[in-house]
Amino acid sequence: MIFFQExxxxxxxxxxxxxxxxxxxxxxxxxxxxxxxxxxxxxVGIAGLYMVLDAEFLALAQIFIYVGAINVLILFFVMLIDVxxxxxxxxxxxxxxxxxxxxxxxxxxxxxxxxxxRLITQNFSLSNFVFxxxxxxxxxxxxxxxxxxxxxYLLPFELLSVLLxxxxxxxxxxxxxxxxxxxxxxxxxxxxxxxxxxYLQSKNFISKG
Amino acid sequence: xxxxxxxxLFLFSVGLYGFIKTDNILRLLMSLEILFNAxxxxxxxxxxxxxxxxxxxxxxxxxxxxxAAAETAIGLTLVLGFxxxxxxxxxxxxxxxxx
Numbered sequence: 001m002i003f004f005q006e007x008x009x010x011x012x013x014x015x016x017x018x019x020x021x022x023x024x025x026x027x028x029x030x031x032x033x034x035x036x037x038x039x040x041x042x043x044v045g046i047a048g049l050y051m052v053l054d055a056e057f058l059a060l061a062q063i064f065i066y067v068g069a070i071n072v073l074i075l076f077f078v079m080l081i082d083v084x085x086x087x088x089x090x091x092x093x094x095x096x097x098x099x100x101x102x103x104x105x106x107x108x109x110x111x112x113x114x115x116x117x118r119l120i121t122q123n124f125s126l127s128n129f130v131f132x133x134x135x136x137x138x139x140x141x142x143x144x145x146x147x148x149x150x151x152x153y154l155l156p157f158e159l160l161s162v163l164l165x166x167x168x169x170x171x172x173x174x175x176x177x178x179x180x181x182x183x184x185x186x187x188x189x190x191x192x193x194x195x196x197x198x199y200l201q202s203k204n205f206i207s208k209g
Numbered sequence: 210x211x212x213x214x215x216x217x218l219f220l221f222s223v224g225l226y227g228f229i230k231t232d233n234i235l236r237l238l239m240s241l242e243i244l245f246n247a248x249x250x251x252x253x254x255x256x257x258x259x260x261x262x263x264x265x266x267x268x269x270x271x272x273x274x275x276x277a278a279a280e281t282a283i284g285l286t287l288v289l290g291f292x293x294x295x296x297x298x299x300x301x302x303x304x305x306x307x308x
Contacts, residue, residue: 016216023220023243027227032235039239046246053257055267065274066242070281074239077285081292083233084299109226144264145271153268160275167279174286174308 011052019045032083033075040071057142213254220247233298234288238281245277 022045025038043066050059149157179187224247227240249270256266290308292298 012213020216020219020223023223026239026243027223027231027236032233035236035239039242042243043246046250049250050253053253054261055253055257055270058253058267058270061271061274065278066246070242070278073282073285074235077288078235080289081235081298083235084297105229106226109222109229141264141267144262145267148264148268149271156272160272164275164279167283171282171286174283174290 008052012049015045015049015052019049030085032078036071036074036078039074040067043067043071055141057145210258214251217247217251217254220250232300234291234300234303235298237300238284238288241284242277242281245273249273 019042022038022042026035026042029035029038043062047059047062047067050056050062221244224240224243228237228244231237231240252266252270252273256263287308288298291303294308295302
């Protein structure tokens with residue numbers, strides 16, 4: 001969507017600031033419900049960035065899947081689980097002997113970020129890519145994706161459905177609660193046919209009319 | 210273009226830092242979602258740099274989204290199992306592989 005470079009820049013920088021603020025808010029907030037809502041805002045910001053980057057279908061799919069399903073799932077689990085307070089991120093009493101590993105992790109991640117920065121600014125150049133875009137709006141994003149999805153990428157599509165089936169079965173199996181013996185007895189008593197009454201037993205086999 | 214890659218790298222670093230230095234498992238899963246989204250953004254950006262009819266990056270993102278959703282579901286179910294057996298979701302309580 002590069003109509004004007006200034007418009008693209010405006011949207012990009014605005015969204016970039018917003019997304020970065022939300023992403024840092026996920027980590028910094030002590031209250032985990034606020035943290036989950038910041039994550040929702042992060043997903044919406046990313047969807048906005050997809051809109052700028054010519055991926056309209058993906059932006060809507062992002063809102064449906066991430067905000068509508070995953071964020072709601074996270075909030076359900078935050079509701080079910082009693083979360084204790086985290087260790088705060090203040091700087092009082094930070095430099096102790098047992099904080100050696102977290103502090104080195106922080107500096108290592110800053111170094112990773114800084115080191116990759118130098119690599120990227122030295123090796124990438126804009127002249128490898130083409131910006132010539134005639135006849136832009138004759139095809140829609142969704143039709144192109146669906147054509148490719150059923151021609152070239154059909155096998156990953158079908159395998160993904162098998163994967164989702166496996167995940168479904170696995171989740172139900174993990175989350176299942178085992179019944180206690182007294183509950184098992186109650187359940188069997190409720191369901192089984194009593195042996196003392198042959199009238200009731202035969203009633204199940206006789207069909208009416 | 211380098212501005213975008215720098216931003217993407219920043220998001221990945223934020224997710225990675227939260228993934229390592231967090232105290233409970235729910236925040237870890239949330240920073241895992243941040244990591245996934247940074248990667249998806251990278252794919253969509255590079256798909257955008259080519260011709261406008263190049264949609265392979267977006268299809269890859271569709272598959273990653275579904276995979277991330279499935280992984281989050283399983284991870285959260287395991288967190289529930291941990292909470293049922295240990296009554297706490299701190300990382301230091303996770304010492305054995307069984308929940």
